[in-house]
Amino acid sequence: MKKANLIVYMGGPSNLQEIKPFLYRLFSDRDLINFGVPKFLQKPLAYMIATIRSKKVAPNYKAIGGGSPTVKYSLEIAEAVEQKTGVKTFVGMLYSEPLLEKVAEEMKNYGAEEIAAISLYPHYSFATAGACIRDVKKYFKNAKMVKSWCKNPHYIKWIRKQLKKSIKNTKNPYILFSAHSLPAYLIESGDPYVKEVKETVSLVMDGLNVPFSISYQSKVGPIKWLEPTTEETIKKLGKENIRELIVFPVSFISEHIETLFELDVEYKEVAEKAGIDRYIRVPLNHKDEDLITAISQECQKLLRG
Numbered sequence: 001m002k003k004a005n006l007i008v009y010m011g012g013p014s015n016l017q018e019i020k021p022f023l024y025r026l027f028s029d030r031d032l033i034n035f036g037v038p039k040f041l042q043k044p045l046a047y048m049i050a051t052i053r054s055k056k057v058a059p060n061y062k063a064i065g066g067g068s069p070t071v072k073y074s075l076e077i078a079e080a081v082e083q084k085t086g087v088k089t090f091v092g093m094l095y096s097e098p099l100l101e102k103v104a105e106e107m108k109n110y111g112a113e114e115i116a117a118i119s120l121y122p123h124y125s126f127a128t129a130g131a132c133i134r135d136v137k138k139y140f141k142n143a144k145m146v147k148s149w150c151k152n153p154h155y156i157k158w159i160r161k162q163l164k165k166s167i168k169n170t171k172n173p174y175i176l177f178s179a180h181s182l183p184a185y186l187i188e189s190g191d192p193y194v195k196e197v198k199e200t201v202s203l204v205m206d207g208l209n210v211p212f213s214i215s216y217q218s219k220v221g222p223i224k225w226l227e228p229t230t231e232e233t234i235k236k237l238g239k240e241n242i243r244e245l246i247v248f249p250v251s252f253i254s255e256h257i258e259t260l261f262e263l264d265v266e267y268k269e270v271a272e273k274a275g276i277d278r279y280i281r282v283p284l285n286h287k288d289e290d291l292i293t294a295i296s297q298e299c300q301k302l303l304r305g
């Protein structure tokens with residue numbers, strides 16, 4: 001049987017022209033965001049929001065080089081996983097090129113019969129990894145799926161290693177794990193995302209004697225999202241006399257708009273205004289051996305035997 005790995009993710013706009021179609025696909029996905037309108041209105045509403053939001057966020061994408069590095073970095077991860085596992089590794093995105101729909105055709109032409117699919121979200125949420133699994137199953141009924149990999153020892157080691165490097169020359173550091181937010185209605189319906197983020201953080205902090213907490217960033221629109229927000233938490237820590245703040249973007253594995261702009265530009269300014277002298281945002285090295293090993297191991301476990 002011919003084996004293949006499939007890496008699935010949300011994607012990102014690689015240039016400014018791709019922002020609107022990316023946002024349209026994203027807001028059309030009722031599992032990612034349910035506006036509470038009848039199903040037939042989701043797409044027209046998504047089109048309206050994408051039209052307005054693409055203009056709002058274009059300057060942010062311009063500021064980080066004219067597009068998102070997400071697709072490029074995901075392809076680099078796939079290349080490294082292919083080398084490590086010796087198994088042909090494909091990348092399919094839900095909301096941008098290379099669209100999963102087309103990649104599934106390529107995989108069928110390749111003759112992939114036994115497929116291990118993994119999303120680049122380490123933590124399971126109905127909205128993210130759940131949506132990836134849903135779409136993989138549309139094309140490959142028998143694909144074996146990694147649901148979540150938030151406790152993989154190499155993933156934990158990857159975070160610890162980067163954190164230790166960032167803490168090295170500090171005196172009284174405080175670590176803030178900033179996770180992507182989720183609409184509160186998802187958690188109320190039993191979504192395990194918050195629980196899984198806490199599990200990762202608890203494994204990472206085991207034996208590290210540094211104060212820490214978790215906050216949530218990147219909420220979109222007027223509905224209720226997870227709390228506390230990263231912005232409010234930074235302000236609060238400033239008031240509590242924290243002067244060295246280490247920020248780790250915990251639900252992400254590579255750099256993108258929300259690390260390079262929201263954390264590095266917007267929240268850096270918030271921290272400065274809050275009186276924090278050192279604001280250290282931990283970089284995400286997506287090519288690191290431990291991260292590649294974590295993803296490779298998860299795929300290998302499914303294809304073994």
Ligand SMILES: C=CC1=C(C)c2cc3[nH]c(cc4nc(cc5[nH]c(cc1n2)c(C)c5CCC(=O)O)C(CCC(=O)O)=C4C)c(C)c3C=C
Pocket residue numbers: 010011012013023026032033053057068069070121125127128180181182183193220251252256257258
């Ligand atoms: C509207 C609902 C959204 C939910 C729910 C959501 C959850 C969620 N997203 C990530 C990871 C990423 N999100 C990224 C960008 C992004 N996300 C949303 C919306 C939701 N995300 C939007 C509208 C955007 C585009 C940027 C913007 O307009 O603000 C990205 C980066 C994509 C890129 O540009 O490269 C990532 C990565 C997680 C982990 C998550 C919940 C667990």
Ligand SMILES: [Fe+2]
Pocket residue numbers: 180218
């Ligand atoms: Fe998002």
